[in-house]
Amino acid sequence: MTGDVLSQAPSVHAQEAVEKPLVTITNAGAVGPGIIAYNSDGRYLAVTGDKAIGIYKIRNGAPPTVALARTLTGQGAQILGLAFSDSNTLVSVSLDQTARVWDVETGKLVHTTKVHLDTQLCFAIAPGRASLAADTSFGTVRLWNYQTGEILKTFEPGDSKASALAFTPDGKSLVIGTEKGVLRVMDVASRTVTRTIDLDSPIRSLAASAEHIVLGYTEGTVAVLNFADQPSVPERKKQSGAINSLAFSPNADGFASASADHSVQVWGVASLQPMCVLEGHGAPVLAVAFSPDGKTMASMDSLGTVNFWTAPKR
Numbered sequence: 001m002t003g004d005v006l007s008q009a010p011s012v013h014a015q016e017a018v019e020k021p022l023v024t025i026t027n028a029g030a031v032g033p034g035i036i037a038y039n040s041d042g043r044y045l046a047v048t049g050d051k052a053i054g055i056y057k058i059r060n061g062a063p064p065t066v067a068l069a070r071t072l073t074g075q076g077a078q079i080l081g082l083a084f085s086d087s088n089t090l091v092s093v094s095l096d097q098t099a100r101v102w103d104v105e106t107g108k109l110v111h112t113t114k115v116h117l118d119t120q121l122c123f124a125i126a127p128g129r130a131s132l133a134a135d136t137s138f139g140t141v142r143l144w145n146y147q148t149g150e151i152l153k154t155f156e157p158g159d160s161k162a163s164a165l166a167f168t169p170d171g172k173s174l175v176i177g178t179e180k181g182v183l184r185v186m187d188v189a190s191r192t193v194t195r196t197i198d199l200d201s202p203i204r205s206l207a208a209s210a211e212h213i214v215l216g217y218t219e220g221t222v223a224v225l226n227f228a229d230q231p232s233v234p235e236r237k238k239q240s241g242a243i244n245s246l247a248f249s250p251n252a253d254g255f256a257s258a259s260a261d262h263s264v265q266v267w268g269v270a271s272l273q274p275m276c277v278l279e280g281h282g283a284p285v286l287a288v289a290f291s292p293d294g295k296t297m298a299s300m301d302s303l304g305t306v307n308f309w310t311a312p313k314r
Contacts, residue, residue, distance in 0.1 A: 021280040021307035022063035022296070028054055028304045032078045033120070034244075034286030036300045040087040042292040044069065044104055047306055048082060051075045053092060055104055056306075064296060064308060070107040075100065081123025081135065091133065091146050093123055099133070099146045113149040122164055126171040126188060134174055136162040141176050143191065153191040157182060166208040173227075175213055177203030183213070183225070197225070199234075205243050209252035212269055216243025222257050224272055237272050239265050245287045249311065250294040258285035264299050266312050275312045281305060 028047050035048040045066075047054040057069040076096035084090050090102045093115065101111040118137035126132040131147040139161030143153040160180035167174055167188075174186040179202050185195040205216035213225045221236040222243060241261030248255045254275060256266050264278040264285055281301040288299040290311060297309045 017274070017276040019276050019278050019309060019312075021278070021309055023066050023308040024280065025056070025066065025306040025308075026304070028300065028306050033080060034300050034302060035079075035082055036287045036289050036298055036306065037082055037084055037090075038289055038291055038298070039084045039090075039104065040292055043087075045289075045298055045306075046082055046084070046090055046104075047300065048079045049304075050078055051094070053079065053082060053090070053102075055090075055107070058291075058296075058308075060295070066308060072102050072107060072109075074109055080117060080119075080121055083123065083125040083133075085125050085131075091125060093117055093121075093133075093135070093146075095119065099149065101146070111147060113147060115144070115146075115149045122162075124165055124167050124174075126167045126174070127169055128171040129188065132171070132188070134165055134167070136165055141165060141174070141186075143174070143188070155186065155191075155193070157184065164203050164206045166206055168208045169210055173208070175206060175208045177206050177215065179203070183215070185227070199223075205246050207246040207248050207255060209248045209269075211252065212248075214246050214248065214255045214257075214269075216246050216257055218242045220259065220261070222246070222255075222267065222272075224255075224269055235272060237267070237274075239263075241284065244285060247288050247290055247297075249290050250292055254312070256288045256290065256297060256299075258288040258299055260284040262301070264288050264297070264309070266297075278307070278309050280307050280309075 037046045045056045053072040055069045059065040075094040078095045082092040099113045122136045131145045133146040141155040141162045144151045157178045159182045160178045163179045164177040176184045181199040181201040183197045184193045215223045220239045223234040223236045241259040245258040262281045266275045283301040283303040297311045300306045
C-alpha cells in the first residue's frame with residue numbers, strides 16, 4: 001500500500017466559503033468501504049485499503065507534513081471497519097472473519113480473534129469501555145468483546161435493518177439508526193433501549209456528541225437532534241448527494257458531512273448553517289474526520305484520495 005503526497009497552498013474564497021485542500025494523498029490504496037481514523041493525540045491517521053491499512057504520520061505545520069509511516073498487512077480479505085482504542089492501539093475487522101489488534105508504533109499484530117461478520121457493516125469501539133465494540137452485521141446491532149469475540153448483546157431493531165451507529169464520547173450510550181428511519185438510543189451498561197424516535201426517512205449515517213446527534217440521509221439532507229426531549233421532527237438542511245459520513249468537531253459546536261456530490265460541508269450545530277464547503281475531491285466522499293485538536297480535518301473519497309484541510313474557526 002503506497003500513497004503519493006502532494007502539498008498545496010491553501011486557497012480560501014470568503015464569498016463562496018470554499019476551501020481547497022492543504023495536502024492531498026493520492027493512491028492511498030484500494031478503497032473498499034473507505035474508512036479513516038485519527039488516533040487520540042492526532043499524530044497518526046489510519047486509512048483503509050483493501051486488505052491493508054496505511055498509517056500516516058502527521059506533523060503540524062502550515063501546511064502539515066504527512067508521510068506514510070507503515071502499512072499494516074495480514075488481513076486475508078477486505079477490511080470492513082477500524083477504530084483506535086487508544087493512541088497506539090488500532091482494531092480492525094475484516095471479511096476474513098477476524099478482529100485484529102495492532103500496535104501502531106511498531107506495526108506489529110498484537111492479537112487476532114475469530115468473529116462472524118456480515119459483508120457490509122458499521123463498526124465502532126466504545127470509549128472508556130474495555131474491549132467493547134459494536135457492529136451492524138446481518139441487519140442487527142451487536143455488542144461484543146473484540147479481544148475474545150464473545151457476543152454480549154444482539155439487538156434486532158424490528159422495523160428494518162440497522163444502517164448506522166455511533167457511541168457517545170463517554171461510551172455510555174450507543175445511537176442506532178435504521179433503513180426505515182427509526183433512531184434509538186441504547187444504554188450500554190444495561191444494554192436496553194432508552195429512547196426511540198421515528199423520523200420516517202432512511203438514515204444513512206450518524207454521529208454522536210455528548211449533547212447532540214447528527215443524522216445524514218440518502219437524499220442529501222442533514223439534521224441535528226438533542227439528547228434532551230425534542231417534541232418535533234428536527235429541521236433538515238440540504239447538501240447535495242447522499243451523506244456517507246458525519247463527524248463532530250472536538251468541541252462539538254460544529255460537524256462535517258461527507259457527500260456523494262464530491263464535497264465536504266462544515267456546519268454549525270446550534271444554527272444548522274453551513275460554515276464552509278471543502279472542495280477538492282474528484283469522486284464521492286466516503287469518510288471525514290476532525291483531528292483531535294480541531295485544527296485540521298481529513299476526508300477520503302471512492303478513488304482512494306485523502307485530503308487534509310484547515311478546519312474552519314468558530
